[in-house]
Amino acid sequence: MTLNEKILIKKASNGDINAFEKLIDSYQKRAYNIALKFMKEPEDAKDVSQQAFIKIFKYIKTFNFKSSFNTWIYRIIVNICIDSINKNNKNETYLLDNPIETLEGKMSRDVRDDRNKPDDILDKKESRELVHNAINRLDDIYRIIIILRDIEGFSYKEISEILEISIGTVKSRIKRGRDKLRIILKEELEQNL
Amino acid sequence: MNCNECVEKISPYIDNELSEIEKKEFEDHIKECKECDKIYKETLDVVEKVKSIGNESLPDDYEYILRNKLENEKSFMARKKSYRKxxxxxxxxxxxxxxxxxxxxxYIIKNNLSTNSGNRTEESIDTTEQNNSIGVNDSINNNIESSDTHEKEYDAKNIINNKIIKNSYIKMEIIDFNKILEEIYDYINSKEGFIENxxxxxxxxxxREYREGNINIKIPQEDLDETIKFISQRGxxxxISTSSDDVTKEYIDLEARLSNLNIQEKRLKELLDEAENIDDILNIENELRRIRTEIEQxxxxxxxxxxxxxxxxxNLEMTEVDSIDDKIQSLDNNIFLTSRKGFISTINFIIKxxxxxIIYTITFLPILILVAILIFLFRKKNNVKK
Structure with missing residues (x-):
């Protein structure tokens, strides 16, 4: 942590918004991208990451300078991502064959099938989407670790601090996450070919 | 290095988290083992693909919206803070x-049940209020005036003895209750008075324990003023209020009636001596009996x-107090003893x-549990609704 950062933290904990903006300037893009990969929808990612920054602003007083500010910030962001995903899952689970009730009567749900779009597979953009979808099919704990490691490039040690787990757990989760991802991608490719 | 170990190390190898020796071992193994090499290549491919997703830049309005939200939060926090305070x-x-x-x-409830002291204090307050409203001087003046008029009336009739009943009320604060009470008792005895109640x-x-007392003293009328003076000097x-009730007229009426009755009795006795008829005798005796009763009454x-x-x-009302005047008191010799007592009593109080x-918590535990269950059920219901 630089001295400048320390000064900004002190100022921000007194409610100085300008100082806080300077402080989070270098974290915003990464935070947004973690949320984006995790939540998939840009709007959700925006909401969640901003919610996290507001929480950080609110609780910056409680930050103790012994731990790393860097991992503290990302820990809050990751936790909020996981919380909001869980909330969304709870609130918005519906059965696909459960008709939507409207004023005019019942409507059956029409669901976009993301898996079968053979025409676009070779397109690079679409291939990126394919990987993204594969990541989204992972369990939360593997998804977050893949995002942090392979997209955001955090070290094992940083990840262990952000997620508050041991480096051994980080290692085994990365391995298992990648194995699962490998299998999912294989499946998708087989289906598409 | 066997294949299991190798597979475990694929990810750390890709992430460059292995030591030099481990790296070397790993590389040697995948050169020989095609199975492990295949998994390694696939994993590497996955990692590359994931990396290729890359980062996206922030939406244009991101910082603007965040700024607004932060400002809202700040004002909300300020409001909440004062509210919370x-x-x-x-x-x-x-x-x-x-x-x-x-x-x-x-303590009050307990005292009320055991001694009813609460009621007593209320009564005493009532009486003092009455006395206050009359006022010491006023009542005395009034009485003097009224007795003056009476005196004139009876002077004319040449009656010397005025019959006046005098009542006094004293309310005072004293320091040493027992000592003063004894002094007052001794004084009353010396004046041949007595304690009625x-x-x-x-x-x-x-x-501290304080004493308070309500004492009715009977004292010969000629000593009344002196006694009031004596008592009021104790604290x-x-x-202090005095009231008089002039009963002279009533007394004289009664005396006159008594002498009339005596004359009547005397005449009836004379008639009885003269009576010869048995009926007359009986009648006279009846009348005599009636008159006798009246005389006695x-x-x-x-x-x-x-x-x-x-x-x-x-009517003396005394309350024990710590001090009765506003002078600066000399330092109490027992200051440390007293403060120790106070300290101990505070600690006892805290323990109590x-x-x-604890007693209440345990007493109300069933209710608390019930409430907790209700809240839990209510929440669950709400969640289901959502």
Missing amino acids: WISLGVAISLILIIFIMPKMF SDINIVNEGN KAIN AQSTLENLDDLVSYSTI VFQNI
């Missing part, structure tokens, strides 16, 4: 009140009035409060 202040005050008032309440209570206030007299009333006139009543809290 008030709430916590209120809670603190009510807690303190509850903690301090509860034992007092218990006395009622002494002990009241706990803070860490701080808050209220009048006589006892007269005696009673005499008593009341010759013995005045002092905690005891009470």
Whole structure:
């Protein structure tokens, strides 16, 4: 942590918004991208990451300078991502064959099938989407670790601090996450070919 | 290195988290083992693909919206802070009140049940109020005036003895209750007065016991003023009032009636001596009996009035206090002993409060559990609704 950062933290904990903006300037893009990969929808990612920054602003007083500010910030962001995903899952689970009730009567749900779009597979953009979808099919704990490691490039040690787990757990989760991802991608490719 | 170990190390190898020796071992193994090499290549491919997703830049309005949200949060926090401050202040005050008032309440309730001292104090307040409203000087003046007019009336009739019943009320604060009480008793005995009625209570206030007493004293009328003076000098007299009731007229009427009755009795006795007819004798005797009763009644009333006139009543109300004047007191010799006592009683009080809290918690535990269950069920229901 630089001295400048320390000064900004002190100022921000007194409610100085300008100082806080300077402080989070270098974290915003990464935070947004973690949320984006995790939540998939840009709007959700925006909401969640901003919610996290507001929480950080609110609780910056409680930050103790012994731990790393860097991992503290990302820990809050990751936790909020996981919380909001869980909330969304709870609130918005519906059965696909459960008709939507409207004023005019019942409507059956029409669901976009993301898996079968053979025409676009070779397109690079679409291939990126394919990987993204594969990541989204992972369990939360593997998804977050893949995002942090392979997209955001955090070290094992940083990840262990952000997620508050041991480096051994980080290692085994990365391995298992990648194995699962490998299998999912294989499946998708087989289906598409 | 076997294949299992190798597969475990694929990810750390890709992430460059292996030591040089481990790296070397790993590379050697995948050169020889095609199976592991295949998994390694696939994993590497996955990692590359994931990496290729890359980062996206922030939406244009991201910082602007965040700024707005932060400012909202800041003003909300400020409001909440002051709001919270008030709430916590209120809670603190009510807690303190509850903690301090509860034992007092218990004490009062307990006292009411056991000694009814509460009622007594109320009564005493009532009487003092009445006396206050009349006023010491006024009542005395009035009485002097009224007795003046009476005197004129009876002077004309040449009657020397005025029959006046005198009552006094003294309310005072004293320091050493027992000592003063003894002094007053001794004085009353020396004046041939007596205690008609006395009622002494002990009241706990803070860490000290105070005595308060209500004493009815009967004292010969000629000594009344002196006695009032004597008593009121023992402490701080808050209220002294004297009231007189002139019964001269009533007394004279009664005396006249009594002499009439005596004459009547005498005549009836004469008639009885002369009577010859049995019916007459019986009638006269009946009449005599009736007159005798009346005479006796009048006589006892007269005696009673005499008593009341010759013995005045002092209603003395005394309360024990720590100090009676506003002078600076000399330092109490027992200051440390007293403060030690106070300290111990405070600690006992705290222990008692905690005891009470524990007792109440346990007492109300069934209700608390019930409430908790209800809240839990209510929440569950709400969640289901959502």
